[in-house]
Amino acid sequence: MQTGSRIDNIQEFTQICREHRLKITPQRIAIYRELLNSDTHPAADTIYQILKKEYTNISFDTVNRTLLTFAKIGIVEVVETFGGAKRFDPNVTNHHHIHCSQCGKILDFYSRAYDKLAVPDGVYEQFQVVSKRVILKGICKDCRQ
Ligand SMILES: [Zn+2]
């Protein structure tokens, strides 16, 4: 199921915030922009470490809560992680992930073939499936060097 599309401009972002009666603050815009600038599905702490240089009064808690609020209004997604900190994804279109098992980065990829993967019958008996994502694991180019 497609729930929306990636919002690439801040205007659209502020529009959606307004629709959800979410106050638009410079910090919120900065958090969203940082998420858009990253393609590795950062954790709240990663974004916090970047932003605290520019926004000296920003706290980890603010960043974390803001990201969770973004998830609630559907402009970001909390992605699958295996035990670690929550990771965030501004890409809410149908796509798949590959995880680097060494540095932990998560990258997007697209595959028509994967989109069309059939859900086994046994699953449908127990679940109403709302989305499908294939997750691959590997070692990225940077880590192989
Ligand atoms: Zn890596």
Ligand SMILES: [Zn+2]
């Ligand atoms: Zn993604």
